[in-house]
Amino acid sequence: xxxxxxxxxxxxxxxxxxxxxxxxxxxxxxxxxxxxxxxxxxxxxxxxxxxxxxxxxxxxxxxxxxxxxxxxxxxxxxxxxxxxxxxxxxxxxxxxxxxxxxxxxxxxxxxxxxxxxxxxxxxxxxxxxxxxxxxxxxxxxxxxxxxxxxxxxxxxxxxxxxxxxxxxxxxxxxxxxxxxxxxxxxxxxxxxxxxxxxxxxxxxxxxxxxxxxxxxxxxxxxxxxxxxxxxxxxxxxxxxxxxxxxxxxxxxxxxxxxxxxxxxxxxxxxxx
Numbered sequence: 306x307x308x309x310x311x312x313x314x315x316x317x318x319x320x321x322x323x324x325x326x327x328x329x330x331x332x333x334x335x336x337x338x339x340x341x342x343x344x345x346x347x348x349x350x351x352x353x354x355x356x357x358x359x360x361x362x363x364x365x366x367x368x369x370x371x372x373x374x375x376x377x378x379x380x381x382x383x384x385x386x387x388x389x390x391x392x393x394x395x396x397x398x399x400x401x402x403x404x405x406x407x408x409x410x411x412x413x414x415x416x417x418x419x420x421x422x423x424x425x426x427x428x429x430x431x432x433x434x435x436x437x438x439x440x441x442x443x444x445x446x447x448x449x450x451x452x453x454x455x456x457x458x459x460x461x462x463x464x465x466x467x468x469x470x471x472x473x474x475x476x477x478x479x480x481x482x483x484x485x486x487x488x489x490x491x492x493x494x495x496x497x498x499x500x501x502x503x504x505x506x507x508x509x510x511x512x513x514x515x516x517x518x519x520x521x522x523x524x525x526x527x528x529x530x531x532x533x534x535x536x537x538x539x540x541x542x543x544x545x546x547x548x549x550x551x552x553x554x555x556x557x558x559x560x561x562x563x564x565x566x567x568x569x570x571x572x573x574x575x576x577x
Contacts, residue, residue: 360533366456367526374519377452377464380438381512384467387436387444388508391469392501394425394432398476399494401425406487419481426471426479433470444469454518462518464511467504474500 401418404410410418436444443466451461471477474497480486 357533357536360529360536363456364526364529364533367522367529370454370456370460371519371522371526373453374515374522376439377450377462377515378512378519380443380450381464381508381515383436383438384443384508385505385512387432388467388469388501388505390432391429392498392505394429395494395498395501398422398425398479399491401481402487402490402494405481406484406491408484415481422479422481426476429469429471429474433468442466452515454522462515464515465507467508469501469504
C-alpha cells in the first residue's frame with residue numbers, strides 16, 4: 306500500500322520558527338523604544354556596554370567634582386566677604402589713629418577713640434573666630450584645603466585659608482593714649498592692610514583658577530555625555546521603522562501559518 310503524506314510540517318516549522326524570532330526582535334525593539342536605551346543587555350553590544358559604563362562612571366565623577374568646586378568657590382566667596390569686612394574695619398581704625406595723632410585732641414577725646422578702637426579690634430577677632438563654611442573656620446588659621454576637581458584619583462587643586470586675627474595682623478596691642486602711640490598705630494594699620502590686600506589678591510586668583518577649571522570640567526562632561534549617548538541612545542526613527550517592518554513580517558508569518566493549517570484542513574475534508 307502506498308503511504309499518503311501531507312507535506313505541511315516543514316512549512317509550519319519554518320513559519321513558526323520565523324514567527325518566534327520576529328516576536329523576540331519586536332520585544333527587543335520595544336525595550337529600546339520604551340527605555341530609551343539600545344543597550345538593554347550585554348549581549349546587544351558587550352564592548353559598547355563596557356565603554357559606556359566606563360564613560361558613565363567618568364560623567365558621574367565629573368558632575369560630583371563640579372559640586373566640589375562649587376563648594377570651593379563658596380569657601381572663597383566667604384573668605385572674600387570676611388576680608389572685605391576686616392579691610393573696612395581697618396580703614397576706620399586708621400582714621401581714629403590719624404584723628405588722635407595730633408596734640409589738639411583732649412584726653413577725653415583719646416579715651417572715646419580708645420573705646421571705639423577696642424570694639425573695632427574685637428570685631429576683627431570675632432570675624433577671625435566665627436567666620437565659617439560648613440562649620441569650618443576659614444579666617445582664623447592658615448591651612449590647605451584640597452578640592453577634588455576631577456573624576457579620577459589625584460586630580461586636586463589647593464586653596465588656603467587665612468588668618469586675620471589682630472595678632473596675625475600685628476595690631477593686637479593698639480593704644481591711642483598719646484600722639485606717638487597713635488602715629489605708631491598708623492604704621493601698624495598700613496602693614497595690616499598690606500596683609501589683607503595680599504590675602505584678597507590670592508583669594509581672587511584662586512577663585513578665577515577654580516572657576517575656569519569648573520567650566521573646563523563642565524565642557525568635558527558635556528562631550529562625554531554626547532559620546533556616551535551615541536553608544537547607548539537608540540535612533541528613534543530607525544527603531545520605529547524597524548518596529549513597523551517587524552510588525553508587517555509578523556502579520557505575514559501569522560497569515561502563512563493560518564493558510565497552511567487551512568490547506569491541511571481542506572485536504573483532510575476530502576477523506577471524510
